Amino acid sequence: MITIITKGINVGEKYESLMKRTPPIKVNIMSSKFLGNFGGRLLVIMILNFWYYDPNVYFCQSMAILYDKNVRNRCEPIIIPMCANIGYTHTYMPNILEMETQQEAGLEVHQFWPLVHVNCSEDLRFFLCSIYTPICIEDYVGYIPSCRSVCERARIGCEPLLLQGGFQWPEQWRCNRFPIYGNRICMDPKKVRN
Structure with a gap:
């Protein structure tokens, strides 16, 4: 089964006011296709864009594609x-x-x-x-x-x-x-x- 997760969270007025007053710190984490056996699961792609505005409010846009199946089927x-x-x-x-x-x-x-x-x-x-x-x-x-x-x-x-x-x-x-x-x-x- 392939699971695709995309999420954009807007925290409303507080988020917009933070956007105007504080430039965000942006962290990009990306792991590309990793071929290996971890309990028969394979992580294909994970991309995470994370903005930090203050210690209490975060804005995160992320996309992860998890390839949730055995590395291979039967012979x-x-x-x-x-x-x-x-x-x-x-x-x-x-x-x-x-x-x-x-x-x-x-x-x-x-x-x-x-x-x-x-x-x-x-x-x-x-x-x-x-x-x-x-x-x-x-x-x-x-x-x-x-x-x-x-x-x-x-x-x-x-x-x-x-x-x-x-x-x-x-x-x-x-x-x-x-x-x-x-x-x-x-x-x-x-x-x-x-």
Whole structure:
């Protein structure tokens, strides 16, 4: 369930007289999307504008959006053809791009099928699927991304083709956003341990 709270409180004449005589002290508190597991809850956005006029009167305008649902739903079999047989069989939605269904994720990821088809990088398909259909492991709550090395191999192989077509390497695929193998949990099919 998504709860959206917006509130503007006007304290009437006292507030208006304070506005005229005292410049307010304004404090802005903003926390952006925070991905993490806190009891299965995720705080998405919180913005608070708070004006202090005197010790007894405050004016507050705030907006908070609380994403009050599990970080992910149950594991579901991967149904996107491009992401079949990539080394894991189950995913969860919404994914990290906030796509609610595999149908939505499939429409997006299939735009990149020509790059996968020309095999500009043997890592591209795995990398894309790890974003659009992230691996789901029962009883593990959290996103397991591809390792930075997977992203870099895919980018090195495929970015030149994107640039030839007048496209940039997408922002959400920037390799510095992905963890280095050994520092945090991540996936690299070339570093499978027996």
